[in-house]
Amino acid sequence: xxxxLKTIGFSILLLLGLILAFSPLDTVRKEQIPTKTLxxxxxxxxxxxxxxxLAQWIIDKDPGIQIADIRSEKDFSNYHIPESIHIPFGQIxxxxxxxxxDETKMLILASNGNTRAGQAWIxxxxxxxxxxxxxxxxxxxxxxxxxxxxxPKGAYTDDELFTYQFRKAAxxxxxGQTLSVAQDNKxxxxxxxxxxxKRKKAKKKVDEGC
Amino acid sequence: xxxxxxxxxxxxxxxxxxxxxxxAAFGFWLERAGFGQSRKLALQFYFRDMTVLKVMFTAIITxxxxxxxxxxxxxxxxxxxxxxxxxxxxxxxxxxxxGVGFAIGGYCPGTSVVGAVTGxxxxxxxxxxxxxxxxxxxxxxxxxxxxYTAGSMGDITLPKYFNISSGIVAFIILLAAVGxxxxxxxxxxxxxxxxx
Numbered sequence: 001x002x003x004x005l006k007t008i009g010f011s012i013l014l015l016l017g018l019i020l021a022f023s024p025l026d027t028v029r030k031e032q033i034p035t036k037t038l039x040x041x042x043x044x045x046x047x048x049x050x051x052x053x054l055a056q057w058i059i060d061k062d063p064g065i066q067i068a069d070i071r072s073e074k075d076f077s078n079y080h081i082p083e084s085i086h087i088p089f090g091q092i093x094x095x096x097x098x099x100x101x102d103e104t105k106m107l108i109l110a111s112n113g114n115t116r117a118g119q120a121w122i123x124x125x126x127x128x129x130x131x132x133x134x135x136x137x138x139x140x141x142x143x144x145x146x147x148x149x150x151x152p153k154g155a156y157t158d159d160e161l162f163t164y165q166f167r168k169a170a171x172x173x174x175x176g177q178t179l180s181v182a183q184d185n186k187x188x189x190x191x192x193x194x195x196x197x198k199r200k201k202a203k204k205k206v207d208e209g210c
Numbered sequence: 211x212x213x214x215x216x217x218x219x220x221x222x223x224x225x226x227x228x229x230x231x232x233x234a235a236f237g238f239w240l241e242r243a244g245f246g247q248s249r250k251l252a253l254q255f256y257f258r259d260m261t262v263l264k265v266m267f268t269a270i271i272t273x274x275x276x277x278x279x280x281x282x283x284x285x286x287x288x289x290x291x292x293x294x295x296x297x298x299x300x301x302x303x304x305x306x307x308x309g310v311g312f313a314i315g316g317y318c319p320g321t322s323v324v325g326a327v328t329g330x331x332x333x334x335x336x337x338x339x340x341x342x343x344x345x346x347x348x349x350x351x352x353x354x355x356x357x358y359t360a361g362s363m364g365d366i367t368l369p370k371y372f373n374i375s376s377g378i379v380a381f382i383i384l385l386a387a388v389g390x391x392x393x394x395x396x397x398x399x400x401x402x403x404x405x406x
Contacts, residue, residue, distance in 0.1 A: 010388050016275055017384035020377040023282055026369070033287075063362055064295070104295075104364025130289055131365070 038122045047121065048136035049108050051145045052163060055170045058082055066105045068095070070120050071112060071139065081110060081135075081142065082173065092120045093127065103129065110135040110142070146171035237324050246324040248316025248332050255313045257401040260394035267387045278380055298361030315339070 041047060057065050058081070067084035069076050076086045085100040089111070095101050107124070109132065111117035117134045124132045135142065149167035152160040220228070243265055244250050253259035280286040312318050317325055317336045325333025351358070369376040 010391075013271070013275075013384055013388060016279075017381040020275070020278055020282075021375075021381035023377050025278060025282055025377045026375050063359065064364070102364075104366060128289055 033125055035122065035126070038125050042118055042121065047134055048114075049133045050136050051142050052166065052170075054081075054108060054135060055146070055166075055174050059170065059173065064106055065108060066100075066102060067108045067110055067135070068092075068101075069110050069139075070116060071110075075112070075139075079139075079143075079175070081139070084110060089116055089120060092123055095124065096127065096129070103131075106131045106133065108133050108135055111138045112140055113138040143175065146174045236320070237327075240321055240324045241328060245321045246328045246330065246333070248325060248330070248336075251318070251321060252313065252316040257397040259402070260398050263394050264391060267390055271384060271387045274380055274383065278376065293365040293367060296361070296363040296366050297359055298363055300358055300360050302361075303357060 054065075054067070067081055068087045069080050069084045070087055070089045070092060072088060073086070080086070087095055087098060087100070091098075096103070101107075107129065109117040109120050109124075111120070114134065114137065117138060121132055121134050137145075146167055149164055149171070151164055240246065244261065245265075250259060251262060254262045277286065277288065277291075281288045308318065315322070315332075315336045317333060319340060322333050322336040322340060326337045327333075347354075363371075367376075368379045372379075
């Protein structure tokens, strides 16, 4: 009997598949990224989420994000970003076991500044969690950004003015009730600017298709 | 080792150049495979010529087997590869719309560009239609926004969803592919032959 080329091809294919099926693929996969590479990556802007950007997602109720507050229990109960979950820095390595954590969502780390969040970021990356970002400037910057936004000075562009107005309007929501009381009067006047829909963080990847 | 881009081997600008070259090569091979002719593409839907199915599945399993073996040898870190998030319902509806358009127009978006640049009038018309469709989609977006994110499942993959090893999933897909090759040729034999 003659064996056709097609049969040989199919057999090789299935053999390759069989090897894959019994190979330890999933254990090989979690390779540690060297700390040096991560430290270099931490310098890049792409790792950080800007406060305004995050505020916009919260307003849009973007289902694809989750914010992890890694400060102390006291700080968290004092004030925290709306919708954020509390995972103290000390327990960050157990995040995967936490019920609150959803690995399919983009995780944004919020600390007081950048340092702690940066350390947590490296730790999580080495644990193999890939969709992790840092809130630029942390809660300190966040509060400053929304409690007392600086009016653009001199010749300003429309964009700068919009940013200012957005911060002013978003402030009430972003800072919660505790801090908004003082500026209640102003804030009710300030009409929130129409929300410009923004797709979830453009991942700089083009969709593929045939 | 991750994908070159993620490892920072080249900047975003260089990435665009590489994307352009890859895209041109992709278009070239589509044309060489005969995918610049709507006739050939449309025959697919009458089970007369299953080339599209065979080419696409060949591409899928080549990439799959290649990546998985690279990962097995430790040459590539699969966790660094971008996974398109799944919006189940949105993608089912989108897939049906694309399929109907494919059957009516005889092109899918990529091949319509190939058809258009090789001077085929139907390709050019299809491309114009696709572009006006994009405008309509953009204008009516608020109406269909709910659908756009319906069935959001995040960056889910089959092994993760069914909680089985990726090797087994790969094997099942290979079996399915072989089945489809054989089935496709059987269909070709049954319905095949160009008709007037």
